[in-house]
Amino acid sequence: MQFVSTRGQSPAVTASEAILQGLAVDGGLYVPAWFPHLAIESLLGATSYPELAFEVLAPFFVGDELEHDLAEICVDAFDFPVPLHWYDEKQAVLELFWGPTAAFKDFGARFLAASMQRLLEKRNRKLTILVATSGDTGGAVAAAFHKRPGITVKVLFPKGKVSKRQEKQLTCWGDNVEAYAVRGTFDDCQRMVKDAFMDRRLVARHGLSSANSINLGRLLPQMVYAFHAALEMFVRTGKETTAIIPSGNVGNSCASYWAKVCGAPISRIVLALNENRPILDYLHTGDYRKRPSIQTLANAMDVGDPSNMERLTHLFGSHEGFSKEVSAYSVDDETIRKTIGRVHAERSYVVCPHTATGEWVRDQVLASGPTVVYATAHPAKFETTVEPVIGCEVPVPVQLSALFDKPSSCREIEADHTLLFS
């Protein structure tokens, strides 16, 4: 299998090359050159999530240097449960929050880490990963790369500007994970990472790499749970499902569209957005404009220029093609709060602010068939929003409380990238 750039000006590469490179040399994003058709009957034979992952991903690694490692990578990466929570015979929630940092980012980060570790071993190379984070991604990357031989992770966050629990997820690791509390803003952190990558001497000496969300190695594994959910819905209801996806950089939704193209029994995909709505505006006007991001309660979706939009427009071609396949709704903060309360009252179930956008959309789409909402994070991560609405405490899942109990360590530095290497 080959992967091509969305901008069409880079040579085609294998999955492994795309994973190591991140961005294509023409500045585009890697996408599969073609999509295999996966037969539902053979996927239904998988007896575990890692086995299903292997079945779904194997066609993308045919002829790749990781082809014979893929089964082991899937076992290594997906070592936590992926349950569906059923409200009734037709409606379910896909719980993507049982990984080490309790959000779906763990799937992509862990698959990327397991793949990179093996690629580096084959090359006898070492690597330093730089991540600037305003919250969730950094934690998932730190957790996924923790104790992986040959890899050092440097996580940068703006001092005093992430929540206590988020800070804990960045600073509790130790070993090969170094946390830096930068005296500055998130933009300063991002600029430091950019400056480091511009410094050829540093890049060469430390083998600098990023693990950001446009990496193919984070996107491919997100196809697996789209299949997993749709197959389970299909077995239980005999019908194709409507998948509703809380979206920001649209990585999650892009991977689900890829799964649909490969034959996952999904009738329709609907994007749930917060008040950041450049995609909705594009649907209405045919004119795509990035916007400054707006702060909302669903802060992991506060994106004014979704990085994977380029992959979606590449997949669908014209505005007409895009409009045929993509529908989206925008949900404001007041509605997020109300929905958290309503779901708790009616379903005795607690959702995070991101998942709440999806729950609200579920009521708008009036699907006659089954619907699944992706629950992207555990509500205990957003307790300051959720608990006042539902009027009780959200129990912290064991994987998170284990992190909260670990000691923290981090270095406080000025916003200067050279300090990361001194």
Ligand SMILES: *Cc1c(COP(=O)(O)O)cnc(C)c1O
């Ligand atoms: C990252 C994230 C999202 C948005 O996912 P995209 O793939 O960027 O669209 C939604 N919810 C949570 C909790 C997240 O961490």
